[in-house]
Amino acid sequence: MSEPNGHEPLDDLNKRLKDARNRRTAEYRNENKRTPMSDFGPAIKVGTDLVAGIVVGVVIGWVLDWWLGTTPWLLLVFFLLGSAAGLTNVMRTAQRIEAEAKAARDEKRDGSGKNEAKTASRNE
Amino acid sequence: MASPLEQFEIKTIIPIEIGGVDISFTNSSLMMAITVLIGGGVVALAASRGAIVPGRFQSIAEMLYEFIAGLIRETIGAEGRRYFPIIFTLFMFILIGNMLGMIPYSFTFTSHIIVTFVMAFTVFIGVTVLGFARHGLHFFSFFIPPGAPLYMWPLLIPIEIISYLSRPISLSVRLFANMLAGHTMLKVIAGFVFALGALAGWLPLLLITALTGLEILIAFLQAYVFAILTCLYIKDALELH
Numbered sequence: 001m002s003e004p005n006g007h008e009p010l011d012d013l014n015k016r017l018k019d020a021r022n023r024r025t026a027e028y029r030n031e032n033k034r035t036p037m038s039d040f041g042p043a044i045k046v047g048t049d050l051v052a053g054i055v056v057g058v059v060i061g062w063v064l065d066w067w068l069g070t071t072p073w074l075l076l077v078f079f080l081l082g083s084a085a086g087l088t089n090v091m092r093t094a095q096r097i098e099a100e101a102k103a104a105r106d107e108k109r110d111g112s113g114k115n116e117a118k119t120a121s122r123n124e
Numbered sequence: 125m126a127s128p129l130e131q132f133e134i135k136t137i138i139p140i141e142i143g144g145v146d147i148s149f150t151n152s153s154l155m156m157a158i159t160v161l162i163g164g165g166v167v168a169l170a171a172s173r174g175a176i177v178p179g180r181f182q183s184i185a186e187m188l189y190e191f192i193a194g195l196i197r198e199t200i201g202a203e204g205r206r207y208f209p210i211i212f213t214l215f216m217f218i219l220i221g222n223m224l225g226m227i228p229y230s231f232t233f234t235s236h237i238i239v240t241f242v243m244a245f246t247v248f249i250g251v252t253v254l255g256f257a258r259h260g261l262h263f264f265s266f267f268i269p270p271g272a273p274l275y276m277w278p279l280l281i282p283i284e285i286i287s288y289l290s291r292p293i294s295l296s297v298r299l300f301a302n303m304l305a306g307h308t309m310l311k312v313i314a315g316f317v318f319a320l321g322a323l324a325g326w327l328p329l330l331l332i333t334a335l336t337g338l339e340i341l342i343a344f345l346q347a348y349v350f351a352i353l354t355c356l357y358i359k360d361a362l363e364l365h
């Protein structure tokens with residue numbers, strides 16, 4: 001109707017379309033993150049990581065004891081070291097999950113264009 | 125009733141012995157051979173057509189390719205492309221092996237620790253060699269936690285070394301234990317179906333139906349976890365800290 005302002009409704013529509021598209025991209029990205037495996041994968045990892053550290057520690061201590069005849073002292077020492085190693089494994093995984101979750105939160109807050117943050121935290 | 129562990133028994137199909145070493149072709153070998161044939165077949169079939177509009181097989185192969193390629197891009201970055209073949213092969217081998225194991229009366233070779241350990245140990249040795257090739261003796265700095273004071277080193281270095289050595293154990297036990305436990309559980313609950321009979325047997329039958337779905341998810345998940353951890357280990361070897 002108002003011929004001189006003919007561009008404005010179109011610009012407005014363009015802007016709204018772009019907003020909607022950005023919103024959808026952000027949503028899609030978050031949907032993608034919530035696949036069952038992204039939560040499940042690390043959860044499976046943590047348990048065995050803890051046990052594996054202890055097992056390796058105990059085996060090293062046991063073999064050294066058997067070799068040097070120092071039963072049971074090295075077994076005890078390496079059991080403690082192995083437990084610490086297992087906990088270190090778990091802590092590292094937890095830190096990575098935390099960093100990823102933080103990146104996901106940042107991404108959600110700022111909408112799109114935060115891909116660099118995500119990869120950066122993953123590469124940490 | 126059959127034992128729930130009977131399904132894991134190794135049965136010799138063609139006995140072969142060379143120099144006193146038993147290298148018989150077993151049901152485990154047979155399943156691995158079938159796995160390699162299926163894996164290689166799907167990829168070869170897809171690659172031979174190379175249609176712009178992919179058919180069924182090509183779609184499957186492209187999906188798997190893109191899944192692993194994306195995984196490598198996200199975890200290792202651009203440098204990881206070089207390690208695509210080994211990661212893709214491991215992923216396909218474990219995935220198809222796990223999935224074949226879901227077929228009733230078949231055999232799950234990933235439920236044997238020796239199979240998973242060989243794969244995990246190969247990754248471990250490969251990653252260690254890669255680390256030394258890339259950084260030389262500087263690779264040992266991997267065992268020194270960044271920012272730790274000097275007097276803590278005698279305590280922290282053994283912890284780091286044990287943590288590093290625990291990787292192949294953790295990697296192999298995770299896959300093996302999940303497959304072993306899952307398949308044993310399915311058999312035990314299947315035993316209840318017959319034990320409880322027509323009266324209450326439908327209850328464990330319902331449960332086993334749901335658990336079969338879960339097991340299929342786990343079969344995929346374990347292959348995925350193995351692949352992603354291989355990626356992370358390669359990344360560690362490339363970048364140290």
